Each structure stands twice: as structure tokens, then as C-alpha cells.
Amino acid sequence: MQLNVNQKFENIAVAVRQITRKTDQNNKNYYHLQVSIGLKNYDSKIWNDDEKIGEEIIPGCLAYISGIARDFKGSLQLHISNIQRIWNPSQELLNSILPSGYVNENDMVLEINDIISTISNPFIKTLLENIFAMPDVKKHFYKKAAGAEIHHAYQGGLAQHTIEVVKLIQSYCKIFSYIKYDIAVAAALLHDIGKIYELSSFPENKYTTKGRLLGHISLGADLVSRAISEIKDFPNDLKYDLIHCILSHHGTLDMGSPVLPMTIEAIAVHNADKASAEINAFHLAIERDTGLDGWTEYNPTYRRSIKK
Numbered sequence: 001m002q003l004n005v006n007q008k009f010e011n012i013a014v015a016v017r018q019i020t021r022k023t024d025q026n027n028k029n030y031y032h033l034q035v036s037i038g039l040k041n042y043d044s045k046i047w048n049d050d051e052k053i054g055e056e057i058i059p060g061c062l063a064y065i066s067g068i069a070r071d072f073k074g075s076l077q078l079h080i081s082n083i084q085r086i087w088n089p090s091q092e093l094l095n096s097i098l099p100s101g102y103v104n105e106n107d108m109v110l111e112i113n114d115i116i117s118t119i120s121n122p123f124i125k126t127l128l129e130n131i132f133a134m135p136d137v138k139k140h141f142y143k144k145a146a147g148a149e150i151h152h153a154y155q156g157g158l159a160q161h162t163i164e165v166v167k168l169i170q171s172y173c174k175i176f177s178y179i180k181y182d183i184a185v186a187a188a189l190l191h192d193i194g195k196i197y198e199l200s201s202f203p204e205n206k207y208t209t210k211g212r213l214l215g216h217i218s219l220g221a222d223l224v225s226r227a228i229s230e231i232k233d234f235p236n237d238l239k240y241d242l243i244h245c246i247l248s249h250h251g252t253l254d255m256g257s258p259v260l261p262m263t264i265e266a267i268a269v270h271n272a273d274k275a276s277a278e279i280n281a282f283h284l285a286i287e288r289d290t291g292l293d294g295w296t297e298y299n300p301t302y303r304r305s306i307k308k
Contacts, residue, residue, distance in 0.1 A: 001037055003069045003076060005292070010066045013086065013097050015203045017041065021054050033057075035065065035078065039099045039154060039287040044078040053083060060204035062086040062097060075297060076290040098202045099154035105142045108159040115166055115189065121182045123234050124242075128186055131193065131227050140196040145205050150301055151281040155202055158195050161276050165191065168272035176268070183238070184265040187245030191269055194220030217256060221246045245269045282306050 001012060014035040022032050031046040031053055044065075046053060057063055067080040086093070112132060119125040131137060146152035146161035166188040173179045197219045198211030210219070221243050228234050228242075244266055250257040251270040261267040281301070286308050289296040296306045 003042070003078070005069060005071045005076065007069045008067070009069065009078075011064045012037070012066075013089075013093060014042075014063055014065055015097050016057055016059060016061050016063055018059055019054065019057055031057075033080070035063075036099065036288075037097060039284065040290060041288045042076065042078045042290055043072070044080055046080045046083060048081075056085045057083060060206070062089045062093070062203060071292060074292050076292065094203065101152070101154050101156035101160045103156060103160050103163075105156060105159075108142055108156065108163060111163055112159070112189070115163075115185065119182050119186065121238070123231060123238060124182050124186045126231055127224075127227055127234070127242075128189060130230070131190065131224070134227075136196055137193070140201070141193070144196060144199055144201065146192060146195060146277075148199060148205055148207060151277040151284060153205065153284065158192060161280065162189060162192060164276040164280075165269070165272045168275055169268060172268050172272065176264075178264065179268055180241075180265055183241050183245070184268050187242055187249075187265060187269045188272060190220065190224055190242070191246055191249045191273060192216060192220065193223055193246075194218070215256065217247060217250065217258070241265065249273050278302075 003009060014037055016033060016035055018032075018034040020032045021029060023029050028047075029049040031048070033044040033046065035042050035044050063086055064084045065078070065080045066082040067078055070077050070079055089097075116125060116128045116132070119128060132141070141162075142159045143155055145154055145157040147157070152158065152161040166185055169179075169184045169188045170181075173181050173184065194216035195211075198207060198214075198216040200206050200208050224243060224246060225239075228239050241263060244259065244263060245261075248257045248259050248261040248266045249270050251261060251274065253260065261270050285296050285299055285306050289308065291297055294308050296308065298305050
């Protein structure tokens, strides 16, 4: 749904991302919200001081809102006159509101299977087949986001990001013939597998307690280590190379990797991951933006505005 300045809206369904009770200069309380419809995020205000709003309307819930869209400092701001929480929303309604990727889930399942079929090493291929057959992976990998906010932060984002990283690795292998294809592609498929535990499901899409305490890098390395331990005679050198790629894929210690990339495959996976994440982050910032000119609002992550 496209909203315009001075447009009135009635009973449109939104996902509530944030809500905070604040006090204005005249000591009057109001609510400041972030709501979303699909990929669009809208800064919103409720000038009603009803405490019941703060009790019922919480981050992650869905709600019907009515009001008017206003121009506030060059961006669209929703002034909400009425808000009503949607209890037990249907799956159809969820799908129409929640942010989704651009690739069909079934197509991504087939693409992952096709990628695994290109692996020659029998140990690595068995490992990948086993991991992508795990109940938790089958349930969450194709539905969760790759991030809470910055990149691929929508349903299916984790699988889409993973496939992008693999495709970049495959192109690297054509340019740099000395990259070990099986190790690099397998590491690309598995580098973010821990995010199935790090992030909660939609509509919340927030860091879980497990995710906050352990992080997706260690969670992913642990999952892969356990899967390897179940494959008889899995070579240690392959194990170390694969897990090293997972542990080092953020590239630097200050970005959360416990070790620096120390193999050709690891530095390739890091650069493919970085390219996919940053290009999508720019695209997502443009898609989310509700500004009225040709530039996004200032992006604090990348410390710049982005041309639409």
C-alpha cells in the first residue's frame, strides 16, 4: 500500500516494530511508534495518553490503524487517531503485512539442493545433505531473516542471502581457479546457519536470548561440528577448514569473528558475505525509506544518505 502526504487512511493493517511512551514540551504524554507494511517503515505518533494502548500494543504485534499521513521534515509520518490490536491474525493477513523477500521459498529449496549436487567431495556432500535435512533447519532456514535490521531483514532473507553468497563464491572460483570449490561453496552454504537460532520468527524478528549470549557464529560452528561428528571418518583437515570459514566470515575481530580469515576459502567467503550484505542493505534502506525526495534519511550504519 502506498501512502501519500495528507492522505487519510482507515483500518489498515500494520506490524508494530517499536512503541515508546514519551512526554512533549507541554508535559503531555504521547506514543511514538515505528510501524511497517511490507518493507516500508513509518514513523508514527499517537497523541492519545491512554495507558491501555501501551499495555496492548507491543513490539511484534499486528494492529489496525486509522489516521492521516503528514509531511514531517521531508518524510512521511503517520498521525494515528485509532489503533486496535489484531489478536490471532490469519496466516494470509500475516503474509500480506510482514516484509518478504523477492524469491519464492520453494524455488530457494530447489536452488539449495542444486548447489549441494555440485559438490564432489563425498564427506562434504553428506554433511550438507544431513544439515539441510535437520528438522530445525527445514523449519526455519527458508523463513527467517538474515538480520534484525540492516540486511535481508525480511522473511526468506536468510536463504536468499546464503544463495547470493554461494553465487558470488561460484563466480570467484571461475576467476580464481585455486579456490577449493567444495570447501568454499559448503562454507558459503553454512556460514550463517546459526541464525536459525539467533533470530526469532516473524513478526518479532528479534535476537533470542540464545542468540544474544552465544551469537550465530558460535551457534553455527557448533551445529556443523556436531553434524560432522556423526559422519564416520570425516577428515579432520576438512573439518578445520570448514569451521574456520564459519568462525572467520565477519573478517575482523572487532566485527565479531573469533579468528581472522587465514585460508583462501575463508577470505573468499568473507568478501562474498560482505558484498551480499552491504548491497542488500543499501537496497533495503531505499525500499524502507518514506522520505519525499530522492535520498534516504541519514543511515547511521553506513554514516551516509543513499541515493534512491
